[in-house]
Amino acid sequence: MKKGGRTTVMLVVSLGFLGPLVALGASPDVVLNEVAWGGTAAGGQDEWIELRNCGASPVDLAGWVVTIGDARIPLSVVEESTLEVRRSTLEPGGFLLLERTDDTTVSDVAADVIYKGALSNTGANVKLLDAMGNVVDQVLCADVGWPAGCASEGALPYATMERVDPIEMGNVWRTNDGLVHCGVDAAGAPIQGTPRAANSATVDYLTAPRVQLLAPIAGEAGCPLVVQWQAIDPDGLPAGLQIAIAVRVEGAEEWTVLIENLANQGSFAWDCSSFAKGVTYEVRVSATDWEDRVGAATSTPFTLR
Template sequence: MKTLIRLFFIIIFSIPLLLITASIPESRLFSVCLADSPTVVINEVAWMGTVTSTNDEWVELYNNTAQDVDINNWTLVSTTDDKFSILLSGKILAQGFFLLERKVSNNSLAPILADQTYPYANVLHNDGEYLELKDATGRPIDVVNGFPWPAGKTGVGTMERISPESADSWQASATPEGTPKAQNSTPIQTADEQPTETPGETESTTLTSTSTPTSSDHSPEANAGPDIIALANQEINFDASQSSDPDGDSLAYRWNFGDGTTADKPTINHSYQYPGTYIAVLEVNDGQNSSSDQLTVTVYSNSILISEFLSAPTGADQDNEWIELYNDSGQVADLSGWQVDDAEGGSKPFTLPQNTLLAGHQYLVLQRPTTKIALNNDNDSVRLIYPTGQVVQEIKYGKAKEDQSVSLAGNRQYLWSASPTPGGPNFISANQQKTNSQISAAITQAGENMESIQSIIPQETALTVTQETPAANLTPQTSASAPLKEISSSPSNKKSDKTNNQTASLTETIKSSPATTLLLIIVFGVLAGLGLIKIRRKRGI
């Protein structure tokens, strides 16, 4: 009986295992089989580091086909331990190389640039590793049985593959620095491999090598151009036309913009949707050799605006002056390192500290006790400045009006407001729009000269700021979430207007949402019931 019970439990627990096995694709079950002809091979391993630093380890892959190979989500791992595991990204050009370099403080491979760097924690042991290259499905593509390492020695040479077709043919490089992103060294024949002549033969037997003959072709020179500063969603021109080849060979181009997108044209426009710092890498290939260059693209938010400021408050200026910024987008903006300042030569600029984040469609009020920026009561300005020191926006004003703020009013207008609203939507009365004094505003974009687009608004105009619209659409306009509201010019009506607006808003919400109405009825019913129960208990009913 016990035997039957044990057999029953074995069958019960075996059923889930059978179901799991059945759900695994056949390609996964047989993934231990290597590709018949590896498309990409592990071509060179600097497990000993470089002559500059033993910590500067690197691995080179080689595309052994006539087509580009996409290696996104491929992995290079060591099955010996779990201290070496790299997730690959990018593409290897046909007959091209892909250099992986361990992150170290020095770039000992300069001017050769790595296609991808991997974390410092990934270390190759000097006594050997069993390396495995897998594609995105987990299928092994190539292996290196390097336990112990079959070639290479510190200060002597790297471990080079002799033939892409053989996983067991390795040699030490001819030079200590190896051949990163270039053809491996020509195999050196030993005495046993020298050609010999057999008696009776009229011709000598010549040893043939499976390695690719060394070519006199020189590597091309990639030139990605200078670093770029731009705005989010601004079209940027990437130009590789300054790249060249000493032999005059035609070049294939490959851009990796650092945001997951690539391009194969020498000159192309590209934009970044989100702010940040991106590393764009250009790789050029002449059919045999390749080289790469990179540039840094710094992208700033195009939605940060000077929304309002108060330069002549009632009371002490040093306590009550303030400047307000607004994020006119739905994304969080990182303002780390941005600056706010008054006119050139005035107060010292205030730099926003690291990790200053401004939520979408929200305001940031910077008070004078914090910024130490003293705004004059006449002929001054408020400036917003990138971390690079370039002025983004400048609002100039003449004679300040006591206890009135300069407010962003929509349609690129900055007007005086008798109702300052720090931390909230701006309020401008209809009468004020007709009687405002002269204000000027200027907005620039990366690479533009601020003075070339600054526009002074004449006294007799309706104070509409006329200025060039930057290509990145960085314009001071009121968003749908922060509408400009017109209010009566009579101060006595301010409180009643706000109360009426709140009452109207609540009424409108109830009318437009039956579910809300039902929820309110249920809540009031429950509260009334609890009240009756409490009364009955007190009366002893």
């Protein structure tokens, strides 16, 4: 996937600078956690940014600055691109919400900082600087474009770009899933994001089942075809997953379920003798947990001989 490629590039950039900072004892606890670069359905200019304190101690943001390109948004004083400051300490686990232009950008959630300046839809370099001017966190997207999120077009219009897990996964971002969201825009419509709340991407990462497909492998397969998998539920009991195996032909929208109610790990011999040769198939193993969260793994396309 194109998005995956971009993410990989950003990971390298991020780890390269975080390594030395950690060794020096600097605190990378506060991160850029969510970027609504596409604005909201009420207006593409209604952008906002969320910071998160991932550490165990409160952080005083006096002297800290968010930069968008050359524009500087001080987090504790009204100067340069900062229009209003209401709070500049961040409790452990807490979120700081920066709204562009005015407080109605996210109309039912109070802004902590109000700023001016745009996040280009083609990408921008956003940095978080501490009081010493050290780069604490950054997303460098000016040249490569945003790795996630949507503007008016796209599968989920105006969905935000959310950090998955700053601690475990570094600089990895996903688009808000449209299921876990909060807040309303200036016109009262739901925001496809999570202003001042845990990201859908994080919730999903922490709770959705993870499936690993061990077979089949790409290429040409004989019959019966053995599907082998293992799945876990990060926040649930090992026995709590519903495993199903489905197949689709030639990349069709529809998946045909072959079998359900299998164990978290195992193998299944699919009798594919009645299925057509000369076309491509994909096999998907999905795992559904007690909250109806679904994780799945899909094979690469293969043919039957």
